[in-house]
Amino acid sequence: MKQPVRVAVTGAAGAISYTILFKIAAGELLGSDQPVILQLVEIPPAMGALEGVVMELIDCAYPLVAGIQTADNPEDGFKDADIAFLIGAKPRGPGMERADLLMGNAQIFSRQGKALNDNAAKGVKVLVVGNPANTNALIAARNAPDLDPRQFTAMTRLDHNRAVGILADKVGAQASDVEGAIVWGNHSPTQYPDLHGCTVAGKPALDLIDRDYYEGTYIPQVAKRGAAIIDARGASSAASAAQAAINHIHDWVLGTHGKTVSMSVPSDGAYGIAPGVIYSFPVVCEGGDYKIVHGVEISEFSRGLMTHTDDELRSEKAAVETLLLAETEAAV
Ligand code: NAD
Ligand code: LMR
Secondary structure: OOOOEEEEEEOOOOOOHHHHHHHHHHOOOOOOOOOEEEEEEOOHHHHHHHHHHHHHHHHOOOOOEEEEEEEOOHHHHOOOOOEEEEOOOOOOOOOOOHHHHHHHHHHHHHHHHHHHHHHOOOOOEEEEOOOOHHHHHHHHHHOOOOOOHHHEEEOOHHHHHHHHHHHHHHHOOOHHHEEOOEEEEOOOOOOEEEOOOOEEOOEEHHHHOOHHHHHHHHHHHHHOHHHHHHHHHOOOOOHHHHHHHHHHHHHHHHOOOOOOEEEEEEOOOHHHOOOOOEEEEEEEEEOOEEEEOOOOOOOHHHHHHHHHHHHHHHHHHHHHHHHHHHHHHHHO
């Protein structure tokens, strides 16, 4: 029997967790032979609700669950964690943009970055789901000086899955026929779903849809899908977000076997993107690591959209830097 892997999840009493915890416990994250210890983190007022989730996890009698721990603070919750899903944050309501959430969440993620630095396993793999996910991941990474910034990633796998699913639905194919879709940039409406290298059952995707549909309908539909779901459901996407978070960590740990997926990772300057921002790139994963795919052809059209979303990330970074500086000054 393998040693259990410790998986920490924040926002453990929330909507996304109500799907993801049961998937992790069932073996969908790390495989059907890998035991897990669940470390569930919430804020004090939600600990009662969390107890209910724990009761349900116990009642599933999952064979792979080697322990369930709860904590009302990240310092205890992240102890020795090998994987951390940072889901807990304030979700966006109708009419709100992610930028509105930037400041409140900056405080949450600076504390969580420090807590990971001081308590988690040295090789911890971190996925930030809570919005604005890319900039929250940057804040957490900045607060973890003993960890490699590459250990901090943000979720654009949901956008990637949307790009695949919506295209497959449009052309009457199965999602498994679609290869080579890329989501560039921020998990926000400025993201750029790029189909230039994408194929559907071996045929170029852009030969199967017309250009006006691609530019005028498809790109905004993928990029604004989160808002459309909030409008329709009155709550943000939860099951599809949980599925994408599972896909992201599963592939990072177990590999993509040559397939390209989209992950928001620290830019190393690839494709001219500002070094340091956490930007969604095409990646392949192997041996527990990810690698940005180089050599994707970038048209003038693509360049414009890639720069636009990079600009947004740079301005989020600048806004947060001012906030963190103000906090430091207030503390002295
Ligand atoms: P939710 O409101 O149902 O649950 C959030 C939970 O987080 C709550 O139980 C709350 O008590 C908890 N929480 C808040 N602050 C916390 C903290 N500091 N530490 C630990 N727990 C904390 O929200 P949800 O639907 O589960 O969504 C969670 C986040 O994920 C939101 O920010 C949402 O916008 C974001 N999201 C991101 C994506 C993506 O693709 N990146 C997709 C969907 C949702
Ligand atoms: C999503 O993309 O569904 C989430 O990020 C929720 C949102 O605010 O759009």
